[in-house]
Amino acid sequence: MEYLAIVFSPWALLTIFIGAFAGVAIGGMPGLTATMAVGLLVPFTYTMDPAMGLMLLGGIYAGAMYGGSIPAILLNTPGTPAAVATAIEGYPMSRAGRAPLALKTSVIASFAGGTFSVFILLLFAPFLARQALAFGPAETFLLALMGLAGIISIADEKSSLLKALIAGVLGMIIAIIGTDDMSGSLRYTMGLVELYDGIDFMPALIGLFSMIQMLELAGQKSHQIDTSALKKKQKGEKLPRGIGKYMGLGAGTGTLIGILPGEGATIAAFISYNLSKRISKTKELFGKGNPEGIAAAEAGNNGCVGGSLVPTITLGIPGNSVAAALMGAFIIHGMIPGPDLFTEYADRTYPFIISLFVANGVFLAVGLFFAPYLARIALVPPAIMVPVVAAFAVLGSYALNNSVFDIYLMIAFALGGLVLKKLGYSLEALILGLILGPIAEGGFSQGMIIGKGSPWIFFDSNIAKVMWVIILALLVPPLYSYWKHVHKAGKAAG
């Protein structure tokens, strides 16, 4: 009750409303993503009340995940990568004068997926966090390895498995810069005082996920959006019967995929979309404007919201890049992921989780009543958006440590990250490596001390054995499919 009172206080409700509304608006702007919005705002929540700050960011996360579908449906321009599958079905519907049904399906499915996943988060997170109490340094190291195993699943047709792994290890190598916790000596700081505490996570995140997008937008040859569907006469329709099945499918799939480290909302949306195509009785309508596809894809990407937070706040392993940014917010408020979040910091963590339900309700209302108007946000020219977001990126990088050096760091990450991205390396893997690096090193080093130099400590306990099984289970299927893919490509070539 006490947590409900925190969430339903006027200030908290206003904060959640602002967060969710801003999230929908940000998600509705092509080029701006939830990671970018959350990453940019994390430093500014430093001075806020921690619970309020987290509620604001949670609202943005939930809202942005939905917001991407609005321009996807009305303008064939997905606001976020996770809304690409929605555009495949939504835009043909808009062109056929069925935009209201597409928008209604999208917002209700997003609400269903989001709410279900937050419910799962509320149910399982405290239990999982309690298990973390039994973790020693060896298990912590294995936990980091589990997160890294997620890197393999990040690999797709754009970033090969090897390149995803290289990016992940590169992130871990960048994370060793700074003071060595074991000996207190300095490592690879090049005499720069600013690097004594290591590379700060936030400038890296802002550079890799916000500034890169602005550099890409600035360099785009043209920015043309088809607005014909906005001008077309649209008819109102009821939700088709049986659509709930596809929402349920997407919600379950999205939540499960969100829980797996490294898997993001885009993958969740596409997998949910493909599954819905498989079980649909109207397969022939897919690609021509089928609301079933929208329902599955949107429930899938919003299902990721709660799912991705399960490993993030219980084990400190972010489910995706937005969750990584949110984890940064927890850490700057002194809330280290794990069991303490549900005991010592319960008065912040539970209100944050409950606020996600409210945020889902806010975007449901916003979507039902204002979606067609919000589509116009996508028409903001890049020439206006780029300098504004760039200014916030600079401000956000500076604000956390009041350090100009962090601005330079952000720019360096953006430029370096752009080269890596263009060559097919996964930036998600890089950031995951950057986060998991210190966890892995701490667990490894302490484990080696306890084990008196013997690596057997990492196989000793029952938890460790179970974790090795999970790591193998995470690694084998993608490695097998990668091997099959390479084998097939080799056969085709020769």
Place this chain on the structure above:
Amino acid sequence: MQKKWADRALLAVFILMAVLLYRSTADYPGIAQSTSAKYVRFLAVFIAVLCLAQLGFGLVRDHGRDILVLTGNRRRFLALLLGLGLFAIAFEPLGFYLSGAIFIPAIGWILGYRRPLVLGLTTAGVLGFVYAVFVQLLSVRLPGIEIF
């Protein structure tokens, strides 16, 4: 430059970095030799093996002639980069408001937006928002000359 050559050059740099990283662990003091140094050596060996494997795969399979294109419009891309650098340099001596008041409209103009009124209103809106929300409401401290 062709993508495949850029990729090979990058992998070569990573391999060189791995070698240097491995060698540097010899200088780790005391207890770090049996802990951190082992971890860093593991990372160095791991990335070197991965890079060699990728290099090998690339040499055997990658016969593409795609060119590495970082941007579709070099002038705007470099202008934004230069603008960011100047913004960062001016951030402390001029303060956020003054440097922001130059950066936002200048970059907007360079990117091809030609409506001074909209640029001016956007700049004023952003700076006003930062002042009201971040400085007043969230007590974020911003550097340099304050114009508010």
